[in-house]
Each structure stands twice: as structure tokens, then as C-alpha cells.
Amino acid sequence: MTDMTPIKTPAEQALSRAFGLAAPTLPGDAGVKSLREAAFGAFETAGLPHRRVEDWKYTDLRVLMREAKPLAAPPTADDIAAAKDAGAAFATAGARRLVLVNGSFVAELSELAGLEEGLTILPLARVLGEGHPLSSRLGSLAPQGNAAVDLNTAFMADGVVVHVAAGVKIERPLLIVSRHVGAATADVTRSLVVVEDDAALTLIESFEGPDGVDYQTNSALELSIGRNASVELIRHQAEGESALHLHTLMAEAGAHATLKGCTLTTGAAVSRQQAALALNGDHIVAALRGTTLLRGRQHGDTTLLVEHKGTHCESRELFRTVLDGTAHGVFQGKIIVAADAQKTDGRMASNALVLSDGAEMDNKPELEIYADDVQCGHGATVGALDEELLFYLEARGIPEAEAAALLIQSFVGEIIDQVENEAVRDALMAGVMRWLAQRAGTPQARG
Amino acid sequence: MLEIRNLHAEVEDRKILNGLNLTVSAGEVAAIMGPNGSGKSTLSYVLSGKPGYTITDGEVLLNGESILDMPPDERAAKGVFLAFQYPMEVPGVATMTFLKTAMNAQRKHRGEPELTTPDFMKLVKAEADALFIKQEMLRRPVNVGFSGGEKKRNEILQMALLQPKLAILDETDSGLDIDALRIVSDGVNRLRRADRAFIVITHYQRLLNHIVPDSVHVMSKGRIVRSGGKELALELEANGYRDYQDAA
Numbered sequence: 001m002t003d004m005t006p007i008k009t010p011a012e013q014a015l016s017r018a019f020g021l022a023a024p025t026l027p028g029d030a031g032v033k034s035l036r037e038a039a040f041g042a043f044e045t046a047g048l049p050h051r052r053v054e055d056w057k058y059t060d061l062r063v064l065m066r067e068a069k070p071l072a073a074p075p076t077a078d079d080i081a082a083a084k085d086a087g088a089a090f091a092t093a094g095a096r097r098l099v100l101v102n103g104s105f106v107a108e109l110s111e112l113a114g115l116e117e118g119l120t121i122l123p124l125a126r127v128l129g130e131g132h133p134l135s136s137r138l139g140s141l142a143p144q145g146n147a148a149v150d151l152n153t154a155f156m157a158d159g160v161v162v163h164v165a166a167g168v169k170i171e172r173p174l175l176i177v178s179r180h181v182g183a184a185t186a187d188v189t190r191s192l193v194v195v196e197d198d199a200a201l202t203l204i205e206s207f208e209g210p211d212g213v214d215y216q217t218n219s220a221l222e223l224s225i226g227r228n229a230s231v232e233l234i235r236h237q238a239e240g241e242s243a244l245h246l247h248t249l250m251a252e253a254g255a256h257a258t259l260k261g262c263t264l265t266t267g268a269a270v271s272r273q274q275a276a277l278a279l280n281g282d283h284i285v286a287a288l289r290g291t292t293l294l295r296g297r298q299h300g301d302t303t304l305l306v307e308h309k310g311t312h313c314e315s316r317e318l319f320r321t322v323l324d325g326t327a328h329g330v331f332q333g334k335i336i337v338a339a340d341a342q343k344t345d346g347r348m349a350s351n352a353l354v355l356s357d358g359a360e361m362d363n364k365p366e367l368e369i370y371a372d373d374v375q376c377g378h379g380a381t382v383g384a385l386d387e388e389l390l391f392y393l394e395a396r397g398i399p400e401a402e403a404a405a406l407l408i409q410s411f412v413g414e415i416i417d418q419v420e421n422e423a424v425r426d427a428l429m430a431g432v433m434r435w436l437a438q439r440a441g442t443p444q445a446r447g
Numbered sequence: 448m449l450e451i452r453n454l455h456a457e458v459e460d461r462k463i464l465n466g467l468n469l470t471v472s473a474g475e476v477a478a479i480m481g482p483n484g485s486g487k488s489t490l491s492y493v494l495s496g497k498p499g500y501t502i503t504d505g506e507v508l509l510n511g512e513s514i515l516d517m518p519p520d521e522r523a524a525k526g527v528f529l530a531f532q533y534p535m536e537v538p539g540v541a542t543m544t545f546l547k548t549a550m551n552a553q554r555k556h557r558g559e560p561e562l563t564t565p566d567f568m569k570l571v572k573a574e575a576d577a578l579f580i581k582q583e584m585l586r587r588p589v590n591v592g593f594s595g596g597e598k599k600r601n602e603i604l605q606m607a608l609l610q611p612k613l614a615i616l617d618e619t620d621s622g623l624d625i626d627a628l629r630i631v632s633d634g635v636n637r638l639r640r641a642d643r644a645f646i647v648i649t650h651y652q653r654l655l656n657h658i659v660p661d662s663v664h665v666m667s668k669g670r671i672v673r674s675g676g677k678e679l680a681l682e683l684e685a686n687g688y689r690d691y692q693d694a695a
Contacts, residue, residue: 387498392535395495396545396605397523397553406548410539410588 012047014068018186019154022071026157027128028135035139039153042145049147058330058362059301061147064270065244069216071155072102072185079181080106087177087206089236089431093423095175095204102180103187103217104158118168118199124159124190134161137192141222141250143276143305148246152220156190159219162201163193166226169200173421178219180209180240186216197226197254203233204424207247207267209240214269220248227254227281232261234424236431239267241296247273255281255310262419263290264428265300266435272301272330279341282310291320291412293435294327294359301330304348308341308371317348320415322408323359324439334366337374344374352382353411355404405436448473448644449613454505456493456669463489465669466505471613471662476645478655478680481666482688487648488532490666491617494646495529496522509613523549524556526612530602530619537589542601545589546571550608574607578634596627603634614638615646620654632657652684667691 008016019040026036048065049056075083083101086109098121099109105123112121127135138156142149160176178189195201209215217239225231239245245268253259265271279286292300306315321329331350352361363380385407393403412432419425449471456464463486471477481487493500494507496519507515514522537545551561562570575585578600590598599619606614616635620628635658639645647658655663655677663679664671665688672691673679 389535389537391497391519394519395523395529396549397520398549399520399552402552406540414539
């Protein structure tokens with residue numbers, strides 16, 4: 001047998017060229033530079049993940065990412081003008097808006113005045129450029145050997161850095177909007193959010209872009225939650241219908257912390273949202289929930305890793321997927337309970353509603369338990385709309401399409417109902433209604 | 448009001464209705480009784496348009512109009528209402544939302560303007576109070592966590608709000624205790640009107656003490672094999688269905 005050297009795909013070759021060209025000008029001190037080089041080295045060795053890489057079995061990036069788009073240039077005045085309405089879907093939430101256009105932080109579209117006492121918001125480019133102390137936190141939560149993260153670390157240039165001082169509870173939600181405008185580029189954003197002990201923050205991320213442009217987003221968020229701190233994290237991925245979207249949440253929580261997450265995925269041709277959550281202290285309560293609605297030929301992957309390292313922690317992961325057309329949904333979730341993480345209560349469920357014969361769902365829930373006094377469970381279901389339920393609604397005069405929409409709405413509504421902020425909840429539900437209206441081919445959903 | 452002529456229906460190649468004839472006039476309450484497996488529930492599903500049944504012969508006319516080719520929602524808008532033997536639980540859909548969606552869908556179908564929220568609320572409150580349905584129940588998802596009696600009362604509430612021309616009650620008495628039976632029966636009796644017909648499907652005579660029928664029809668093997676007045680129900684109660692098990 002001869003040792004096979006894998007042939008590099010055009011996308012891999014383009015990424016190598018791009019890194020060679022960009023590396024000298026990317027911001028950061030020597031520490032950041034070596035972080036980048038190590039990350040890119042790891043990527044170059046492994047290449048784009050493909051179906052024989054267990055973690056990427058259902059999302060073969062070598063096939064799904066045929067080419068690597070050129071790195072986005074800083075937005076022009078026209079680009080910025082085109083992004084003026086960024087985050088409009090969340091307008092009623094009264095959030096503090098922070099805007100990234102094609103991966104670059106745009107101060108003039110962001111609300112930086114009147115920051116609450118104890119809240120610091122900085123563009124990542126500045127943090128890297130100045131060698132700000134927070135830059136040393138970057139990469140500390142990055143999982144090893146993850147191509148999306150390695151590429152993000154290699155190319156990271158801008159994003160949002162947020163620091164909430166100990167004991168400070170920020171009432172007003174932060175809204176980070178990643179907006180793509182113009183031709184197809186690769187938009188890389190890296191954000192870092194540090195919520196110190198006893199502090200609180202609500203963070204909304206919104207991803208938006210035009211249909212018909214095959215741009216590529218690689219976004220990563222490092223989130224550090226201190227002891228007894230509380231974070232609610234909401235994300236709406238509403239990328240344009242031709243986009244490729246990779247998102248990684250890397251989070252750690254200290255003792256008695258609370259994390260509540262809710263995601264809504266409706267956009268992109270190909271998307272993968274991955275989350276790695278480390279529960280490092282005792283008595284942490286974490287809930288990651290989300291719903292994904294896909295149609296046409298969309299591909300949407302949700303991959304989670306929750307590590308219980310302290311005792312008496314509770315984690316809940318509940319994801320619901322709705323698939324139409326020939327869409328492909330993926331859920332991979334793993335809960336690892338360390339040997340001394342006694343009294344862990346971990347539950348994970350993935351439920352999929354398949355509306356057409358051509359759609360496909362792959363579920364892979366896993367538990368790895370090394371402690372002996374725990375309560376853990378997982379479950380996965382895939383089903384069609386209940387015919388008996390549909391008939392019940394139709395027998396009351398509700399037309400079939402409307403009855404189906406009502407049932408889909410209730411299926412995903414149970415996830416979105418968990419969001420605390422009513423205006424945010426309404427904004428997410430409006431996203432669901434838009435999806436239903438598009439599915440029905442009507443311009444406006446019924447109220 | 449309703450004319451069923453020579454109705455033949457199958458489900459999964461099994462013949463269930465075998466030439467059923469039945470006429471129900473406006474204002475009439477017709478009881479259909481019969482042994483288990485005689486096709487009573489199938490008749491209710493075929494009339495309301497449940498998918499999965501194949502009509503191989505015959506016709507069903509509602510006020511002279513054939514309804515067999517209409518989807519269930521269109522039949523509902525024309526005035527057909529089925530009170531289910533086993534009302535479905537609809538998680539995540541508040542009862543109030545469900546009622547309003549149904550009422551407005553029917554109004555839209557008939558070209559009528561949608562109800563305003565205050566008008567809707569007023570209507571619901573009046574009818575719910577009459578059926579001892581608490582407002583709190585209306586905020587809960589449809590039938591989720593409801594007792595058997597609450598589910599049946601919810602069916603009657605829907606009937607009261609939707610004001611059908613033809614109401615079909617499929618074993619409405621099943622699973623009800625005597626108090627719940629009285630509330631449900633009173634609810635139905637209040638809805639009896641000169642321009643509304645009822646088909647009351649029941650296995651037992653008990654319900655007919657509360658909802659007194661104008662006519663009683665015995666069903667066996669997918670056909671009406673005997674018709675008579677309300678005294679027929681008492682006869683069945685005394686003698687059982689043994690005379691009809693092998694009839695047809």
C-alpha cells in the first residue's frame with residue numbers, strides 16, 4: 001500500500017493562497033500571529049472536512065464548499081449605505097445595535113454612545129491592533145481540529161468584543177448584526193463576549209444578506225460566563241438563499257451561572273451551526289434550544305457538544321427542525337459527563353417535522369457518561385404532519401394549507417416561546433411566519 | 448336538508464357502507480344506533496370528508512347540493528359540523544386562536560367579513576359560560592390536558608360558535624359521567640332550531656333521554672335496516688342489537 005497524499009481541492013488551494021497573501025497584514029501581536037499560524041497549519045494538514053470525518057459525516061464541506069470566495073474588503077460608503085436597515089427585524093426589541101458589514105465593524109451604523117456603566121464594546125480589529133488585554137482571551141475556548149474554527153482563527157480580523165464588568169446587569173439587549181452586501185466574498189467575523197461574575201447580558205445575533213449571491217460567512221463567538229452570571233443568547237440566521245454559513249459558539253460557564261440560548265435558522269443554502277459548551281462549575285443551568293426551517297434544497301446542520309465538568313448542573317438541549325422540498329436537516333448532539341460531574345441532569349431532544357417525501361433528516365444524539373450518579377437522556381423523532389390533526393382543523397373550516405401552517409407554527413412556537421423578551425419572541429415568530437408565507441407562495445402571511 | 452342515497456364506501460378495500468339511505472329534514476334530530484362495527488363512525492367521517500375513504504357509489508346532498516367532492520373545510524363552510532368521538536389535542540395552538548381561525552376561515556369562505564376581536568370575545572364568552580367552560584381553559588392549547596368531559600364540552604362550544612346547518616354528534620356520550628352528559632345535552636338542545644338538522648350517533652339509549660330524537664334509525668352492516676320514532680330506541684335498549692347482528 002502506498003501512502004496517499006490527498007489532492008487539494010480548488011477551495012483548499014485558494015484558502016492557502018489567501019492566507020499567504022493576507023497573513024502579513026492581518027492584525028494582532030506575536031501571540032495572535034502564532035495562534036493564526038497554528039490554526040491555519042492545522043487546517044492545511046486536515047483540509048476541508050468530508051464525510052469520512054465523523055463530526056462532518058452529514059455535512060461534507062469538501063463537496064458543499066466547491067470554491068473559497070475572496071476575503072471581503074472593508075465596506076465602501078455604498079456598502080454601508082446599503083446596510084442602513086441592518087437588524088430591522090429586531091427593531092422593536094429596543095436593542096443596542098452593533099453592525100458588521102461583510103465582516104467589518106461599522107461604527108457609523110452602531111450605537112456606541114451612552115454605554116451603560118461597566119459595559120465595554122470594542123471592534124475586534126482595535127482589540128487586536130492595540131494588543132488590548134482582552135485579546136489574550138481569544139482562542140482559549142477553541143476546540144481542536146475543527147476546520148470552521150481553524151479557518152476563523154486564521155483569518156479573523158474584525159468582530160465585536162464585549163465586556164460586562166462583575167455585578168453589572170445590562171438590561172438593554174445587544175444586537176450584533178452581520179450583514180452581507182454586494183458581490184460574493186468570504187466574510188469572517190470573530191466576536192468575544194466576556195460576562196464577569198454576577199453580571200447579566202442578553203445578546204442577539206442576526207445574520208442577513210441578499211438572495212442569489214453565493215457569499216460565505218464564517219462567524220465565531222467566544223462567550224465566557226462568570227460565576228453566578230446570566231446570559232440569554234438569541235440568534236436568527238436569515239442569510240440569503242445562496243449563502244454558505246458557518247457559525248461556531250464556544251462557551252464556558254462558571255458555577256451557578258445561567259445560559260439560555262435560542263436559535264432560529266431559516267437562511268443559507270448550506271449552513272452549520274456548532275456549539276461547544278463547557279459547564280466548568282457546579283450548579284449551572286444551561287438550555288440551548290433552537291428551530292430550523294428549511295425548504296428547497298437547503299442544508300442545515302446543528303452540532304452541539306455539552307461538557308458537564310461540575311456537579312449538580314442541569315442542561316437542556318431541544319431542537320426542532322421543519323423540512324420541506326428536498327431539504328436536508330442534521331442534528332448531532334453530544335453530552336459528555338465527566339467522572340466527577342455527579343448529580344448531572346442532562347437532557348437532549350431533536351424532533352423533526354418532514355413535510356415532503358424528498359426531505360431528509362439525520363439525527364445523532366449521543367451521551368458519554370463517566371459519572372455514576374446522573375440523570376441523562378436523549379431522544380430523536382422524525383415525523384410528518386399528523387393527518388388526524390389536520391382533518392380535525394379542516395373539519396372546522398380551516399383550509400388544509402392554513403391548517404398545516406398552524407401546526408408548523410405550534411411545533412416551532414414551543415421553542416420560541418421560551419425566549420424571555422416578548423419583542424424578541426415576536427421578531428423570531430415573524431421570521432417563522434415569513435418562512436410559512438414563502439412556503440405557501442403568498443406574499444403575506446395571515447395574522 | 449340532508450339526503451343520503453345508496454351510499455357505498457370503503458376504507459383500505461374493506462366495504463363499510465353498503466347502500467345506505469337516509470333523509471334528515473331541517474329541524475329534525477335523527478338518532479343512529481347500531482352495534483359496534485356497523486359503520487356509524489364511518490358514516491360521520493364520510494359526511495365530513497375525512498381522507499382515506501373511497502366512495503364507490505351513491506350521493507350525499509346537503510340542501511340539494513352534492514358535497515362528496517368538497518374538501519372538509521368547504522363542507523364545514525357549507526354548514527357540516529362533526530363533533531368528534533375523540534376530540535384531538537392540538538399542542539401549541541391556544542383554544543382561543545383555534546376558535547377564531549375556524550370562525551374566520553368559514554366566514555371568509557362564505558364571503559363574509561372577518562369578526563373583530565371584541566365581537567369574537569363577546570360571542571365566545573357567552574357560549575363558554577353556558578357550557579361552564581372557564582376562560583382559563585380557552586387560553587390553553589386545544590384539548591391538551593382537558594378531561595373527557597371538557598373535551599366534549601369544547602366540541603359543543605365549537606358547534607355553538609360555528610352555527611352549522613347539519614351537526615353530526617359521534618358517540619358524544621362516550622366517556623361522560625352523568626353531570627357532564629347533562630351539560631353537553633343541554634348545550635345541544637339549546638342549539639336545536641327549525642333550520643338545523645342533527646344526526647346523533649350513539650350506541651346507548653341513555654343519551655336519547657337527554658337529547659330526545661324525532662327519528663331513530665338502526666344501522667347494521669353499513670345500511671339503515673330499520674327506522675322509527677323515539678320509542679324504537681327504548682325497544683333497542685330492552686332487546687339489545689341481537690336482532691340486527693345478522694341483518695342486512
